[in-house]
Amino acid sequence: MCRLFVGADPDLWEAQTRSIRLDGVSTSVRLESFFWYLLEEIGQRDGLTLGQLLTRLARESSEAGHDLANFASFLRVCCARYQALQLAGDIPTDRGVAIAALDAPAILAREERQRAHPPLSA
Template identity: 55%
Template structure:
C-alpha cells in the first residue's frame, strides 16, 4: 500500500454503518495505547541554547528508532535535523511540527519500500535522491538551487 498513491483497498461492508459484524471504523485508531499520545517535553541544546521540545510519546519512539539507525541519541538526531533544516531553509519555524512530519515521512517512506525496514541499515547510507525520486510534488520540495560560481569563475572554467 502506498500512502500517497490512489487505490487503497476498501471493504464496503466494513465501512457501512450498522452492518452486523462490521468493525467500528475508528476502532483501529481509538484502541491506541493512551501512553502513545501522552506528551513529553525533552530538554536539549541547539547551538548552545537550552530549549525544550514537546511531542507525543509515539513520536519520541519513532525519533529514537531513526537515531539508532545511525548511532545517534534522540538529542543528537534532533540537533542534526535542526542544523540541516536551518542550512536549507535559513530559518526554523514550528520545529515540533517539523519533527512530527519527519516521523510520518520516515514511516511512509519505509512502508513504500523507499527506506529499508531493516533498522540495521543506516539512514545516512541511503541516497536521498533515490529515496525521493518519483515522489509526488506535494511530498518533496525541489532540490536547492545550484549556487552560481560567478562570472569570473565561469569564465575561468570555460
C-alpha cells in the same frame, strides 16, 4: 474503523516535554510519546542519540533555508515521512540499515516525478 485508533494504548498520545540543547542553545520540545519513540528509532539507525539527531535535523534544515519556528511540527512530519518511506520501500524496515546510507537524491527525485505526474484515477 476508528476502533483501531481509539483502542490504541493511551500512552502513545501522552505529551512529554524534553529539554534539549541545539547547537549550544537550550530549548524544550513537546511531543507525544509516539513521536519520541520514532525519533529514537530513527537516530539509533545511524548511531545517533536523540539529542544528536535533533541537533542534526535542526542544523541541516536551517542550512536548507527552512523556517523552524515550529520545530515540534517539523519533527512530527519527519516521523510521518519516515514511516511513509518505509511503507513505500524506500527505507528498509531492517533497523540495521543506516538512513545515511540510502540514496536520498534518488528517493527525492522519484517523489518529485510522482508529484509532477500523478497516476490516473481508475
